Amino acid sequence: MPNIILPILFISSFLLSSSDASDFCVADLQAPQGPAAYSCKKSELVTVNDFVFSGLREEGNTSNLIKAAVTSAFSAQFPGVNGLGISVARLDLAVSGVVPMHTHPGGSEIIVVVRGTITAGFLSSANKVYYKALRSGDVMVFPQGLLHFQINAGKTTASAYLSFGSPSPGVQVLDFALFANDLPSNIVQATTFLDGVQVKKLKGVLGGTG
Numbered sequence: 001m002p003n004i005i006l007p008i009l010f011i012s013s014f015l016l017s018s019s020d021a022s023d024f025c026v027a028d029l030q031a032p033q034g035p036a037a038y039s040c041k042k043s044e045l046v047t048v049n050d051f052v053f054s055g056l057r058e059e060g061n062t063s064n065l066i067k068a069a070v071t072s073a074f075s076a077q078f079p080g081v082n083g084l085g086i087s088v089a090r091l092d093l094a095v096s097g098v099v100p101m102h103t104h105p106g107g108s109e110i111i112v113v114v115r116g117t118i119t120a121g122f123l124s125s126a127n128k129v130y131y132k133a134l135r136s137g138d139v140m141v142f143p144q145g146l147l148h149f150q151i152n153a154g155k156t157t158a159s160a161y162l163s164f165g166s167p168s169p170g171v172q173v174l175d176f177a178l179f180a181n182d183l184p185s186n187i188v189q190a191t192t193f194l195d196g197v198q199v200k201k202l203k204g205v206l207g208g209t210g
């Protein structure tokens with residue numbers, strides 16, 4: 001008899017004490033952020049709205065230098081993805097819009113084109129180029145950490161959804177890294193092999209100083 005009762009006791013006490021605390025870790029955006037992820041919001045405070053994000057419904061504002069808008073649903077905007085290893089974003093490109101060469105240090109990316117035509121590509125760490133004109137319905141992957149870009153290749157607005165293998169993939173845009181900084185122009189010149197006039201011009205366009 002005891003060898004039946006014991007497992008039953010064990011199971012019922014497990015059920016009583018079980019909580020959904022280990023099912024997810026909705027980001028507590030008020031708590032200090034660690035290097036890996038946000039702290040978890042108390043599970044009794046979690047609601048369905050933590051797992052729903054409506055910020056990708058609308059087209060992003062492409063009235064900017066690059067004529068592009070990336071609307072992110074990363075942990076910081078969409079706390080429900082914290083700790084789950086995934087996130088999503090929306091890309092809108094006006095005619096001649098471009099997302100300049102950039103990397104996501106934290107995760108690989110998949111693009112799903114839903115409108116228009118986008119020329120997208122990446123460079124391997126050996127600087128081999130992989131690029132292609134993508135049509136609506138096409139999907140392309142950009143491996144983690146590699147430089148990649150997207151350009152509107154058509155005569156109409158283009159849109160895509162981007163998903164990432166990280167809830168906080170991060171982003172570093174190469175042009176901004178090089179020219180939107182306050183590193184003295186002579187150092188930028190030395191590290192890029194560009195002439196001083198060109199460096200000053202690019203710093204001016206992209207908002208750098210020095």
Ligand SMILES: *[C@@H]1O[C@H](CO)[C@@H](O)[C@H](O)[C@H]1NC(C)=O
Pocket residue numbers: 061062063064
């Ligand atoms: C889009 O952004 C531009 C530049 O910041 C701004 O002037 C404009 O009002 C914005 N448009 C909308 C619809 O928010």
